[in-house]
Amino acid sequence: MKHELVALVTGAANGIGKAVARKLASRKISLFLTDINKEQGANxxxxxxxxxxVRAEFLCTDVSKETEIQRMVAESLSLTGRLDYAANCAGICETVATEERSIxxxxxxKVYSINTRGLWLCQKYEAEQMxxxxxxxxxxxxxxxxHSVPPQRGAITNVISISGLVSLGLAAYTPSKHAATGITKNGAKFYGPSGIRVNASCPGWTVTPMTERxxxxxxxxxxxxxxxxxxNEKIACRRFGLAEEQANLISFLLSDESSYxxxxxVVNDGGYYNIDN
Known part of the structure; x- marks a missing residue:
């Protein structure tokens, strides 16, 4: 009898987070969705x-607050008592890309509290449960x-950005995402020996409500x-990616198919970072 899998997705009210939730649900994975936007998240x-x-529960959560993250992880256990996967998609960004005087x-x-500290706390408490x-x-x-693949306790994927690998401007967002790469690598080092994998997806330009806004x-x-x-002229595919295309990668990184x-x-940018930088 197969185990009922449960995934926690932060930032799940729209954009990449919602696309990840939909993709995982299509794989018949039960979901615990969180976001600061209560109405959109519940919907x-x-x-x-x-x-x-599938079973899908929502909890309004501010990932800049440690107590709310602790409650989020604890309540995610209400479905089966386990947390098999976690996709940390919550994040914010400024609108000014070309200078830092106005930041x-x-x-x-605020950006640090969500994109860096919040991501670290999510990873920390998710891994503690796993x-x-x-x-x-x-x-x-x-x-x-x-030979058989050794059993594992869980998998975590942090949604970063190509801004975590190269500077595209964005004086607050870019440093927060560079720090997130270190959080991910540390997570892999700390928890890998115990059967918990920690990886990151690094989306390029993607069509989401945030980029449109x-x-x-x-x-x-x-x-x-x-x-x-x-x-678009700098992207080899000559277009922005879709949130669903980012979700496909994140689903893979959480799945058993990426067990090693x-x-x-992992960059998913249509051919921008690895070609022009």
Whole structure:
């Protein structure tokens, strides 16, 4: 009898987080969704449950607050008593990319509290729960011919950005994402020996409500501004990615099919970072 898998997804009300939740639900994984946006998050959980026939619960959570993260992880156990996967998608970004004079200390601290400190706390408490769990057998097909893959306790994927690998400006966001790469690598080192894998996806330019809000029609496919954008000229695929395309990668990094991946920073940017930088 197969174990009912449970995934925790932060930042799940929209964008990449919601796309990840939908993708995992399509794999019949039960979900515990969190976001600071209560109405959108609750609606996302209801929609996903009805569409995919899985259990999906929502908890309004501010990942800048340690006590709320602790409660989030504790309540995620209400489904099965386990936490098999965690996708940390919550994040914020400023709209000013080309200078840092206008970035205030308060804003820098707010970005840090969510993108860096919040990510670290999520990883820390998710891993603490996974450490308490009995390892689960790894299942994928075709099976290895001679040797079995050791069981694992869980998998965590942190959503960073190519801004964690290269500077695109963004005086608060870029440092927060560079720090997130170190959090991910430390997580892989700390928890890998106990059967918990920690990896990161590094999306490039992606169509989401956040990019549309910050960039306007430049981030909306089909508009004149998007079609003549200089950003697309720097991407080998000549387009922004979709949230669903990012979700496919994150789903893979959480799945048993990536059972030997740990500490990886996987770029998914249509051919931008590795070609022009």
């Amino acid at each position: 996302a959980a209801k929609e996903i449950s009805q569409t995919y026939g 205030t200390t308060d804003w820098f601290d 450490l308490r769990q009995t390892p689960r057998p790894i299942d994928f097909s075709p099976r290895p011919e001679k 910050h960039m306007g029609n430049i981030a909306v496919p089909g508009t004149p501004e998007y079609d003549r954008s200089s950003i 991946m740990n500490g990886a920073l």
